[in-house]
Amino acid sequence: MNENLEVAREIFIIPGRNWGSYPSSNCLYLKDLCLIDGGAESAWELKPEVIVNSHWHEDHISMNSVAKKIYAHELDAKAIESYEEFERRYALGEVVKLFLAYYPKLAFRKVNEFIEEGEVLKFGNKEIEVIHTPGHSAGHCCFLLEGKILYLADIDLTSFGPWYGCVDCDLQEFLDSIDKLLKIAKSVEIAVPSHGEPVKGENLQEKLLKYREKIFERERKIIEALKSGIDPVGKGIIYRKLPEPAEIYKNFEKIMIEKHLKKLNLKSLSSADKDGS
Numbered sequence: 432m433n434e435n436l437e438v439a440r441e442i443f444i445i446p447g448r449n450w451g452s453y454p455s456s457n458c459l460y461l462k463d464l465c466l467i468d469g470g471a472e473s474a475w476e477l478k479p480e481v482i483v484n485s486h487w488h489e490d491h492i493s494m495n496s497v498a499k500k501i502y503a504h505e506l507d508a509k510a511i512e513s514y515e516e517f518e519r520r521y522a523l524g525e526v527v528k529l530f531l532a533y534y535p536k537l538a539f540r541k542v543n544e545f546i547e548e549g550e551v552l553k554f555g556n557k558e559i560e561v562i563h564t565p566g567h568s569a570g571h572c573c574f575l576l577e578g579k580i581l582y583l584a585d586i587d588l589t590s591f592g593p594w595y596g597c598v599d600c601d602l603q604e605f606l607d608s609i610d611k612l613l614k615i616a617k618s619v620e621i622a623v624p625s626h627g628e629p630v631k632g633e634n635l636q637e638k639l640l641k642y643r644e645k646i647f648e649r650e651r652k653i654i655e656a657l658k659s660g661i662d663p664v665g666k667g668i669i670y671r672k673l674p675e676p677a678e679i680y681k682n683f684e685k686i687m688i689e690k691h692l693k694k695l696n697l698k699s700l701s702s703a704d705k706d707g708s
């Protein structure tokens with residue numbers, strides 16, 4: 432197990448297994464006060480009063496049952512509170528229970544307080560600024576602690592690139608959210624993604640730009656496929672090789688490609704075929 436890392440006085444990174452490789456994820460912890468997300472195995476030893484959820488995905492809400500209060504953005508609250516809404520947003524039907532099986536203690540429960548863009552949450556003498564960064568989910572938020580520690584949640588800077596495979600994802604919003612983070616990147620000392628190793632502030636701008644570029648790289652390949660009359664789904668444009676269960680990941684890929692078509696003002700894969708030929 433990785434050691435917990437104190438990045439500022441009484442602020443700790445709680446690394447998930449293998450630096451938050453799914454189904455694990457990294458959390459931030461304000462000692463005895465508040466946990467941001469709850470996907471790291473060792474976080475179960477903690478007793479936070481409050482868990483702040485960056486968004487509604489299962490690898491971020493799995494510890495919600497242990498806190499007295501849950502904070503989240505209003506746009507994600509319903510999917511944190513109800514399995515039915517969680518299932519609807521994944522658009523996979525009951526198969527989504529395969530993901531929930533990783534988290535036997537996950538409980539859908541009430542969000543006690545809504546957080547919003549620009550709000551400053553106060554815990555003891557610590558301050559957490561809420562940065563609403565939609566795109567990965569409608570209510571996805573990043574958090575700036577003490578003006579210098581940035582919790583990136585699932586704007587995770589992985590080499591895979593941005594993920595937008597649920598019905599409440601939005602590609603243009605994702606780009607705008609990355610741009611929002613680029614504006615503050617220079618003041619950040621350390622950035623902590625939910626998945627992957629922390630990033631030093633001096634490398635953040637370059638990593639965000641590379642991550643952003645992945646969207647345009649995919650877009651170029653999608654347009655190329657459509658021009659050749661090829662259905663871009665399952666051609667390695669998003670997932671080089673579909674992970675198992677392949678049907679689930681093919682569905683995510685289909686939704687992600689549909690998000691590109693929406694951004695390009697093409698209504699659906701069938702209308703895109705016509706346009707591209």
Ligand SMILES: [Zn+2]
Pocket residue numbers: 486488567585
């Ligand atoms: Zn997520």
